[in-house]
Amino acid sequence: MILVNGKSEDRINITDRGLQYGDGLFETIAFRNGVAEFIDAHIQRLLAGCDRLKIPFLQLDLLHQELESVYQRCNGSACIIKIVITRGSGGRGYLADSSTVPTRIISTHAMPNYPESYSNKGVSVRFCQHKLSENTVLAGLKHLNRLDNVLARNEWTDTAIAEGLMFDQSNHLIEGTMSNVFIVKSQQLLTPLLNKSGVAGIMRAQIIQLANQLGLNVTESILTQDDVASADEVFVCNSVNGIWPIIAVTDIASTYITGPITQQLQDALSKVEK
């Protein structure tokens, strides 16, 4: 199912700035048990992104209506709902026209069929060679300029490797290709500081909040490959898959257990109202 500006439609005009320049943002939402999980947080991030990119998105009521109609048509079946907002069509080259109206695209996709063991037993990951771009203004946003993630994710096809960890230009750990990453070290939770690169994930924010509620301290830090190697526990997370404990990093021959703090967070997450 695809809606473009509220209409059943699977194509957009090639003049759309989303295609021409990656001039837009997106959200990927898990729809399960009739609920679009963490939808308020997703919409809030989308609006914050529009604000940062100065995309004059004034169609929030329409977007909500369209989402409601998508939920109904899903009829209780689990799926992924992807929202893309672009600046729209028009303008003269990079200069947007003040009359340009943003484009809304809502599409549904099958839930990925990852094995349950990814959550229960954990996953093997690798270090990606491709490094993330650095930009303090774009950092944190889920914008459409995603060549870094594409290049990193296409470094491997071995299905035994579930995710790749990415580093920035200074070799600081930032995130997974489609996830955020946390490490546990001496009972402390650490996650990369995202002030220059990376996407500030909705699940990442949820986990930080949950950890605080559990009395666990979370520090956003500059982390390196060595911090991963010497960690007690490592996990990745995103809105669709929740928490995947990491049990092995192939490049450094490190192995981990699915430790107590990761399990505690998984338990707490399963009880959160989404």
Added chain:
Amino acid sequence: MILVNGKSEDRINITDRGLQYGDGLFETIAFRNGVAEFIDAHIQRLLAGCDRLKIPFLQLDLLHQELESVYQRCNGSACIIKIVITRGSGGRGYLADSSTVPTRIISTHAMPNYPESYSNKGVSVRFCQHKLSENTVLAGLKHLNRLDNVLARNEWTDTAIAEGLMFDQSNHLIEGTMSNVFIVKSQQLLTPLLNKSGVAGIMRAQIIQLANQLGLNVTESILTQDDVASADEVFVCNSVNGIWPIIAVTDIASTYITGPITQQLQDALSKVEK
């Protein structure tokens, strides 16, 4: 006129990775006097970009045929020809499918109607606040991840300012929002090193070649705002507009003359077979 994979068509599927991730490249070519200027250099850069992004673009013969049909339909009228190549539709998230076929989009656009004085007398420019992303792998490429240029170009609407100069995260001068930049200092031509940011323009390469033929030394350097302020001559260039001498930078109240080296290069460029 728009051709998508050779067919008259003004829309593409929303699943195209060009829209979803900015997963592609583009070229902007001036078509004048029945000639697609520097077309070989543009095609060569496009192929080099596909190679760097590992886009398996095997449809070069088709692209050439489609370009020929566009030239004929232009029927001698000047226009801009834009070529976009995306990785195509498909794959699972960031991971592309090995069977994905790249999308070819060729579109024609009106020549911009900049005043002749921009070339003859020069232009006023400004310094952009938005800084370019840094990434050694993406540097130089004309890829579709162009949020930086969009944000920088939308900082001003005053038509008296023809271009904005952009800096990287370390405040090194890189380029204009739609151009490359050169400065002349003590008879030496200098242009920013593009190993971390920026687009390596076709006109930039032409000018370096021309300068060498004229016995002028060109150095690719790390340059700053101070180098612009203390320059004898400054100019920007691109494939469509050729060379625009800079006569003023509003932010530093600097003014310049359209100096002898800029004029020498403009003269030489006017005689080059394009």
